[in-house]
Amino acid sequence: MRTQLKKALWPWLIVAGVTFAAFEIGRIVAGPLFVTTAAAAHDPSSTPQDELHPFAALEPIDTHVHAFKSDPVFADLLARLRLHVLDICVADTQRSFGDLAAETARAEGFVQASQGHARLCVTFDPFAFQQKDFAQNTIRQLRQEFTGGAVAVKIWKNIGMELKTPDGRYVMPDDPAFEPIYREIAAENKTLVAHVAEPSSCWEPPNPDSPDYDYYEENPQWYMYLHPDHPRKEVILAARDRLLAENPNLRVVGAHLGSMETDVDEIAKRFDRYPNFAVDTAARMEYLMIQPREKVRNFLIKYQDRVLYGTDLEFLNGEATPEALKEWQDTYARDWKFLATHQILQYKKRQIEGLDLPEPVLRRIYHDNAARWIPGITGSSK
Numbered sequence: 001m002r003t004q005l006k007k008a009l010w011p012w013l014i015v016a017g018v019t020f021a022a023f024e025i026g027r028i029v030a031g032p033l034f035v036t037t038a039a040a041a042h043d044p045s046s047t048p049q050d051e052l053h054p055f056a057a058l059e060p061i062d063t064h065v066h067a068f069k070s071d072p073v074f075a076d077l078l079a080r081l082r083l084h085v086l087d088i089c090v091a092d093t094q095r096s097f098g099d100l101a102a103e104t105a106r107a108e109g110f111v112q113a114s115q116g117h118a119r120l121c122v123t124f125d126p127f128a129f130q131q132k133d134f135a136q137n138t139i140r141q142l143r144q145e146f147t148g149g150a151v152a153v154k155i156w157k158n159i160g161m162e163l164k165t166p167d168g169r170y171v172m173p174d175d176p177a178f179e180p181i182y183r184e185i186a187a188e189n190k191t192l193v194a195h196v197a198e199p200s201s202c203w204e205p206p207n208p209d210s211p212d213y214d215y216y217e218e219n220p221q222w223y224m225y226l227h228p229d230h231p232r233k234e235v236i237l238a239a240r241d242r243l244l245a246e247n248p249n250l251r252v253v254g255a256h257l258g259s260m261e262t263d264v265d266e267i268a269k270r271f272d273r274y275p276n277f278a279v280d281t282a283a284r285m286e287y288l289m290i291q292p293r294e295k296v297r298n299f300l301i302k303y304q305d306r307v308l309y310g311t312d313l314e315f316l317n318g319e320a321t322p323e324a325l326k327e328w329q330d331t332y333a334r335d336w337k338f339l340a341t342h343q344i345l346q347y348k349k350r351q352i353e354g355l356d357l358p359e360p361v362l363r364r365i366y367h368d369n370a371a372r373w374i375p376g377i378t379g380s381s382k
């Protein structure tokens, strides 16, 4: 890994030098990517940004972002990092990202401005599931969106945790109402991105050490510990597993480590059982950091063709671009440090040693798996 990286670093040193010169002359770079200070330009091993050189060399793909604002500076970031992203739409009743049609239009705007670096993952409103012709209407809408370039479809945790029938039964992801839609996605050779259930801490008493503590503080409506009348996690994941078994031709990427974030052995069991199943790492890298290092490392090596790099980074309407740019770069630098090096990271009170994964494994996690599990994500095919 290290020698190959050194080789890969040389062209970047030249690029960094040129970038630095441009930065000094023009002072136009909103979020200087490779160079933050003169000292850093002369000592490329010293800043988090420098760790993005070998990251960029892999032509990385982030399979899980929510970008709903267009800004040429962001398109520039994607180009400079040689980064492709899957821009995911979400249909929630809280409308955190606004009305679904408006949200999708903003995501399309981001994709169009990305110069080929972003692809769209669309979604549908599951709350219409009992309307007449729900499946046909959804399929018609999806077909149009596929024609327009969408490469994947997202389902969200509201299926299993919020959506109910009029008689009060929770609707699960394997509900027959969704079956024709899943069959259509498979027939169109697209991918289902499934955020099903939540981290286990969602059903457990508050624990400030949990990576999700802040989220449930801020979103008590999703904190199932406070809502014991809602379905248990096991019930929801069992429905997800039935969906996998019943749709062997449908590629499913389980968002957020497939909500099996506390134990990679649980993910491994599903991988062994369902060849049509992969997971993304979005917003759950911390859970890989806090499990035993050798166990996680062995898991990622053994299942190196089933794990897709994803972050859950956001770029929202009304958000300031420089802050978002910094957060994106910092996240990529932190994740790279953890996956690709054996440097020490600080996470909460813990010291975490990086996994130092072999280069071919990094290549799969950062690029190849996304290209295979989400065809069209880099724009090479529709």
Ligand SMILES: [Zn+2]
Binding pocket: 064, 066, 088, 282, 312
């Ligand atoms: Zn997300």
